[in-house]
Amino acid sequence: MFCMPHTEYEFASRTVNSCRRFHWIPSLQRPPCGPRTNVETYEGQHSANKASEVQKRTFGSAATHNQRNPAYSELNSDDVCYFKSILGDNGVVQDEDRIAVANVDWMGKYKGASQLLLLPKSTKEVSKILSYCNTRRLAVVPQGGNTGLVGGSVPVYDEVIVSLAGMDKIISFDNVNGILTSEAGCVLENLSTFVENEGFIMPLDLGAKGSCHIGGNISTNAGGLRFIRYGSLHGNVLGLEVVLADGTILDMLTTLRKDNTGYDLKHLFIGSEGSLGVVTKVAVLTPAKLPATNVAFLSCNDYTSCQKLLLAARRNLGEILSAFEFMDHHCIDLAIRHLEGVQNPLPASQYKFYVLIETTGSDESYDKTKLEAFLLRSMEDGLVSDGVIAQDISQASNFWRIREGISEASVKVGAVYKYDLSIPVEKLYDIVEEMRCRLGDNAEVLGYGHLGDGNLHLNILSSKYDDSILTQIEPFVYEWTSAQRGSISAEHGLGLMKAEKIHYSKSTEAVQLMASIKKLLDPNSILNPYKVLPQSVL
């Protein structure tokens, strides 16, 4: 329900002409979370049993199918008895329907054949499970909210699924320093609600927040919507408790901002996708909640202007800048065609690029003045062609809806080949144009993403899945990204999908060292097998 037309507001300036529409809403709150999905991560809230709805909508590199590693034992009734002895009957799930849900990812792209789902309630229980599995050589897949995009959270074969869903308690909150300590199975949205009631916010936010677990966020080093402002989890996670493959409980659960006593081991487990240990408790630094949010939707004539605008926003909006998202006009056209009720807030002309800027600060009237002044100056400098500022929460939500609806709109076309790339900003749009040249009329190429973080979401659409299109995309997209020293996975991780492609972003020496660390921490390789690292190095 897009609220058009905006109330026109002639900017108080000599230089602003009639096509420069800047609107203002003084008490804008953050748009509600429901429709705000991290488009590359989610097409909306979901549960795994809805996977069939989106099945086969997204394509791209399929996992290399390894054979089941025969070194792993097969589950037997003695194993089940043992697990029941430590977890009780309720903690050991053998019901086919319940296991089926845990065996498949939300996209229906990755499906395992596990026969056992374990639901520990404490770190000690996790420790006993892993210790036993390690001795018995039973492979294990740790599972949080099962919201990943790369097949990292479901079994490949018959791995025992260890769900953290039963460990969902908030342990403590330090409301002077904003330090939250909780169990790993807490749903991100529940933690958000809790800390917001205390006047703080979680340093990360993503579309999957209604399902994903904080332990899973940490294990995948989730990026998301607040990254540009609050940075990575490596900076925001203060402490972790992790259970290693042999059952050792590694207590690194400090709540200190500074601690230089020895190697900072927790970083090994941030982003290692459950392959080095199972995160059981977390301590996170939460920033103070700021009351004033504003959203502007702008157009630029070329990509160079988008880059200059980013630089100007960093300099002039400085401490209140909280999002800088960009989309090319193909994205906007698509969103308008396929999303109900969505209209271009800038209808007068066709522009090549669009930018969504959000500010979050502690003072409404100041933020308003600052954003208006910045936009005016950017128009005078020729960086911005046109723009609107949301006047109420509904408009702000709708600006976000366009940006976040691109992925949803993409899947309505037919087949979508999706890539999540980190590329130096000055080169970021080149791959979109190169891909357009390569594919010609065979496919539509969309470029959008978190420009402020150098994170491009490259979506390639065609009416139906076609191997010849895939061979035109891959391995070119990975090779091109590699040549720019970019990353073939900015925020999704490698999981099963890209484990064999790590060499496009990491050197041989680095991969070898990763493998050595994996062998050190998990010598029997029971944790999340077939994922993250190429099988050849293990």
Next chain:
Amino acid sequence: MFCMPHTEYEFASRTVNSCRRFHWIPSLQRPPCGPRTNVETYEGQHSANKASEVQKRTFGSAATHNQRNPAYSELNSDDVCYFKSILGDNGVVQDEDRIAVANVDWMGKYKGASQLLLLPKSTKEVSKILSYCNTRRLAVVPQGGNTGLVGGSVPVYDEVIVSLAGMDKIISFDNVNGILTSEAGCVLENLSTFVENEGFIMPLDLGAKGSCHIGGNISTNAGGLRFIRYGSLHGNVLGLEVVLADGTILDMLTTLRKDNTGYDLKHLFIGSEGSLGVVTKVAVLTPAKLPATNVAFLSCNDYTSCQKLLLAARRNLGEILSAFEFMDHHCIDLAIRHLEGVQNPLPASQYKFYVLIETTGSDESYDKTKLEAFLLRSMEDGLVSDGVIAQDISQASNFWRIREGISEASVKVGAVYKYDLSIPVEKLYDIVEEMRCRLGDNAEVLGYGHLGDGNLHLNILSSKYDDSILTQIEPFVYEWTSAQRGSISAEHGLGLMKAEKIHYSKSTEAVQLMASIKKLLDPNSILNPYKVLPQSVL
């Protein structure tokens, strides 16, 4: 040269009485760096050959004296010939005077007996050096600016010193995203100057910046003055190039904000004090430089008010808060007694606690209004008893001079026992009071530090060094900190001084895993021996 009296400025409020002095300077720039020393790190700019000036001024836990490890070879003339063959004569220093400087730390507290200083000019040369030393079992100490406080950067016995001073080139700067790539031997202040000319700042600042190297900063995970605003180096370092003990060059030098491809190995080298590898190149994210800085000097009646003020500052100053430093009145008394030209900016009464608040933002007039409003509200709420806002750069520098002069003033008393602790904020001052009870009239106990980061600097002063005082302090201070799950080294590292004390802050399992990682990366233990980890676990 403290500029008293301040121009009195009656705050435009009904409630402000005459003792509430808030002053304002609209165009205040950041005080010059010269006098702004990170007091716990430095008593001023220095070079190692000035060490005698401060020798024996600071005390506290002496290093456990291990025997020289006989597994290490002794240097011979063939070794020297080899090093000359790869580095040339200029890269191989055997001159006694020059080696003497590199053999001792700036405090004159730690002194080695190395006979060889190597000055590589490239990563390849570092690689050749380490490869050779590893094969020959020659122990190595990597050295940056040699500005550490825990004996981490000087030899213990006859280790070969590998100085990075010759690798001091800036490689590139991305002025859209503020990403600096440089060699590890660049002096922090030079990098600061460079990026400031580009409109950015380094995310860290510390008193030693005129001497310390960025590679050393990263190897010790330096904290410093911008930590509260920009967080730790784990969040700000984007990429590293590291040479491992066997000479392997580990290229992790990406300049990407997001990269989730495999384990993020660079974090292993941030804070590992040169014991896992030698950092040779770095990529750092630099924040945009903001033009408006303001400094307020306040008093509080009790520690609870200091904590509440911190919470209020986080909430109300939010995005512009850039420092929140606290001092007890013992510190102020000492600074006034011993530092030339320093006066208490709040002379009317004696208060128990003092707080220095700095804001940095992009808009002068807004920041002014915001800080004034915050201070007014804090006085109304009874959190602040009295306060002044610096009216010019000289006053701001002098407010900082008090905070930063505490350490300099301390050493004028006689002996100083210095501790650098991380403690949950609500308990942070308890150790100061407990220590006062324990020591009675035998010593003066000072508490100050980075309250916003939970980092207490505990200084204990007596007229002369006395073993009986030390036994009253240690191990109590470590045991007490450990009981609070605090850190016995917030920002200095462990080095030689506290390697054997790691168990006060880290679990047995964590220390064991650190030792395993050390053995994996440096099986012959040639890198920075006797430091960071207890000898018993290696």
